[in-house]
Amino acid sequence: MVERLSAEARKSALVELSGWAETSGREAITRTFTFRDFNEAFGFMSRAALIAEKNDHHPEWKNVYKTVEVVLATHEAGGVTARDIDLAKAMNAIARQLGVA
Numbered sequence: 001m002v003e004r005l006s007a008e009a010r011k012s013a014l015v016e017l018s019g020w021a022e023t024s025g026r027e028a029i030t031r032t033f034t035f036r037d038f039n040e041a042f043g044f045m046s047r048a049a050l051i052a053e054k055n056d057h058h059p060e061w062k063n064v065y066k067t068v069e070v071v072l073a074t075h076e077a078g079g080v081t082a083r084d085i086d087l088a089k090a091m092n093a094i095a096r097q098l099g100v101a
Contacts, residue, residue, distance in 0.1 A: 004079040013085045018101065020088050023071055027079035028060075029088060033068045033095050041066050044094055051090045057083045059091075 004027070005013065014020055014029065023030045035041040041063055052058045060071040070091065072084040095101075 002074055002077050002081040002083055004074070004077040004081055005085075010080050013080075017085070017088050018092060020092075023073075026073070028071050028073035029080055029084060030069070030071045031088070031091070033070070033091070033100055035066045035068070035098065035100060037066050040098055041068050044068060044091075044098060044100075047094045048087075048091050051094075052087060055083065055087065057087055059087065 010022070010027075010029070014022065017029070017031075019033075020029050020031045022028075033041070033044060035044060045061065045063060045068060048059070057074070060073075062069045070088075072088055073079060074081040074083055
């Protein structure tokens with residue numbers, strides 16, 4: 001089983017994750033990505049889905065037009081783990097490639 005990060009480790013990881021923050025009311029991290037249009041948002045989700053599936057670690061997310069809201073937590077660990085941090089880094093890299101900071 002994957003180990004949950006301590007509050008200190010989670011805060012330290014968030015310092016290096018542009019745009020990500022702790023989720024209010026639960027142990028998770030969240031970010032909202034805004035793209036130029038629906039096609040770009042869907043492309044982001046498709047690319048992120050391939051990484052998530054490869055790592056057997058899936059996000060909670062919602063897409064409305066050009067916005068993608070993401071929440072990451074490892075349910076089996078009851079909070080944020082290294083798997084969430086890695087997926088957040090991958091999502092940030094995909095967004096940067098699409099011109100989203």
